[in-house]
Amino acid sequence: xxxxxxxxxxxxxxxxxxxxxxxxPAEQQRLTAMFKxxxxxxxxxxxxxxxxxxxxxxxxxxxxxxxxxxxxxxxLKVLRAAGWIQGTIQGPATSYCLHTANIAWxxxxxDKIF
Amino acid sequence: xxxxxxxxxxxxxxxxxxxxxxxxPAEQQRLTAMFKxxxxxxxxxxxxxxxxxxxxxxxxxxxxxxxxxxxxxxxLKVLRAAGWIQGTIQGPATSYCLHTANIAWxxxxxDKIF
DNA sequence: TCCCTATATCGTAATAATACGATAATAGGT
DNA sequence: ACCTATTATCGTATTATTACGATATAGGGA
Numbered sequence: 092x093x094x095x096x097x098x099x100x101x102x103x104x105x106x107x108x109x110x111x112x113x114x115x116p117a118e119q120q121r122l123t124a125m126f127k128x129x130x131x132x133x134x135x136x137x138x139x140x141x142x143x144x145x146x147x148x149x150x151x152x153x154x155x156x157x158x159x160x161x162x163x164x165x166x167l168k169v170l171r172a173a174g175w176i177q178g179t180i181q182g183p184a185t186s187y188c189l190h191t192a193n194i195a196w197x198x199x200x201x202d203k204i205f
Numbered sequence: 206x207x208x209x210x211x212x213x214x215x216x217x218x219x220x221x222x223x224x225x226x227x228x229x230p231a232e233q234q235r236l237t238a239m240f241k242x243x244x245x246x247x248x249x250x251x252x253x254x255x256x257x258x259x260x261x262x263x264x265x266x267x268x269x270x271x272x273x274x275x276x277x278x279x280x281l282k283v284l285r286a287a288g289w290i291q292g293t294i295q296g297p298a299t300s301y302c303l304h305t306a307n308i309a310w311x312x313x314x315x316d317k318i319f
Numbered sequence: 320t321c322c323c324t325a326t327a328t329c330g331t332a333a334t335a336a337t338a339c340g341a342t343a344a345t346a347g348g349t
Numbered sequence: 350a351c352c353t354a355t356t357a358t359c360g361t362a363t364t365a366t367t368a369c370g371a372t373a374t375a376g377g378g379a
Contacts, residue, residue: 122243127240140225337364
């Protein structure tokens with residue numbers, strides 16, 4: 092009878108293979124967080140919108156999506172935490188744009204792995 | 206009082222913006238499915254292992270991960286459905302490797318968007 | 320100071336994802 | 350036909366995510 096080995100879904104998983112890729116646990120976690128953040132239709136739509144509308148504010152995004160302001164705000168928080176976007180406070184509003192440095196890092200990592 | 210507009214999380218989200226990126230709803234769904242699939246530490250570990258161990262069988266993956274065979278099988282199914290990997294039956298076992306064509310498509314799309 | 324606008328956060332209900340053990344299915348050998 | 354090895358699927362408990370309405374926070378006038 093094996094011990095109960097269920098793990099919380101986001102705990103790091105360390106394979107015991109003899110040869111593995113050159114990715115640190117921290118990088119791996121950062122990568123999966125970025126993948127996970129865009130693995131949602133609403134968040135993908137937000138990022139897609141930001142590509143063509145850099146510098147827009149939260150309200151602009153709320154207008155184009157069929158969800159409430161509270162939910163959009165929550166999604167923006169997730170995208171910011173994952174590193175996809177960057178928000179700068181402008182008066183009472185917050186202006187958002189893509190976090191180009193992090194995105195470049197993401198692409199470089201993906202290119203390196205695959 | 207606004208109508209209840211909560212949507213199931215994976216339904217396509219169509220922004221009303223004047224100008225959007227050249228991505229069809231189907232492509233968008235395929236992309237988010239691929240992002241979502243790798244947005245999990247266990248599945249990322251599986252794909253990472255397959256990079257260095259192409260052609261390995263399910264049992265090999267089960268051995269290097271601290272989870273049961275049933276769970277690994279489930280994750281492999283998700284990765285296959287998303288298009289990251291490809292399985293070929295070899296006797297009673299199934300040999301897995303990366304789905305290079307789909308991965309190339311993914312990278313091309315990401316490169317195009319960002 | 321008192322509003323108005325814009326965002327963020329809280330609490331919560333409903334849904335989805337993840338993991339398990341148990342069991343079914345499939346291929347190959349005896 | 351039977352047994353073994355390998356993988357897939359089923360049913361289910363637990364946890365995580367997503368969405369909402371309500372409320373709090375912060376900036377900029379009047």
